[in-house]
Amino acid sequence: GAGVSQSPRYKVAKRGQDVALRCDPISGHVSLFWYQQALGQGPEFLTYFQNEAQLDKSGLPSDRFFAERPEGSVSTLKIQRTQQEDSAVYLCASSFLGDGSYEQYFGPGTRLTVT
Amino acid sequence: DQQVKQNSPSLSVQEGRISILNCDYTNSMFDYFLWYKKYPAEGPTFLISISSIKDKNEDGRFTVFLNKSAKHLSLHIVPSQPGDSAVYFCAASQGGSEKLVFGKGMKLTVNP
Numbered sequence: 001g002a003g004v005s006q007s008p009r010y011k012v013a014k015r016g017q018d019v020a021l022r023c024d025p026i027s028g029h030v031s032l033f034w035y036q037q038a039l040g041q042g043p044e045f046l047t048y049f050q051n052e053a054q055l056d057k058s059g060l061p062s063d064r065f066f067a068e069r070p071e072g073s074v075s076t077l078k079i080q081r082t083q084q085e086d087s088a089v090y091l092c093a094s095s096f097l098g099d100g101s102y103e104q105y106f107g108p109g110t111r112l113t114v115t
Numbered sequence: 116d117q118q119v120k121q122n123s124p125s126l127s128v129q130e131g132r133i134s135i136l137n138c139d140y141t142n143s144m145f146d147y148f149l150w151y152k153k154y155p156a157e158g159p160t161f162l163i164s165i166s167s168i169k170d171k172n173e174d175g176r177f178t179v180f181l182n183k184s185a186k187h188l189s190l191h192i193v194p195s196q197p198g199d200s201a202v203y204f205c206a207a208s209q210g211g212s213e214k215l216v217f218g219k220g221m222k223l224t225v226n227p
Binding site: 033040056095107 | 119121151157158160161164206208212213216217218220
């Protein structure tokens, strides 16, 4: 079956521009996560949705970062007024809540470069 | 403050030999641990996991060992194959929260 897909795969933005990153989770997966992975680091948690409810946004680094999942399926991570330190790979993951495992399925990521 | 630590950035082994990847954690509330493998330009792929109520979990060539008293886990791959060459991430989760805390990763190279 189809895995988690993300678009665009690569995005170059000039400093100060707004960007929107899209995630299509695996069909039927209740939970959706966004992670940020800087070069040479492991993924770091940004935010978490259960269906359309954003249950945890403790990892969002500033109020320039905003995520939504209005219908409990596709999610968008928006970054306003991008800064150079926002350059990273943004990973989306989904999981089927309630199966007793914490296994998350990751998409290929969106590599954001802010110039 | 890194809660999940992978202190060795890289490991090189010969094909057919055992690969041992180590991970330490500081948060005693973590109760579920996972290993992910990542190839370049791809997202992490789940490999194997272990609950804190166990000390060993095995799946084919992959075995994860958990030592709770030492807050240490390890991934054993035997026999290692060239296709295992990738970056491996250790991750942990705390009960009641689904979010994962990752280590920095370790690059494994398996030489033919």
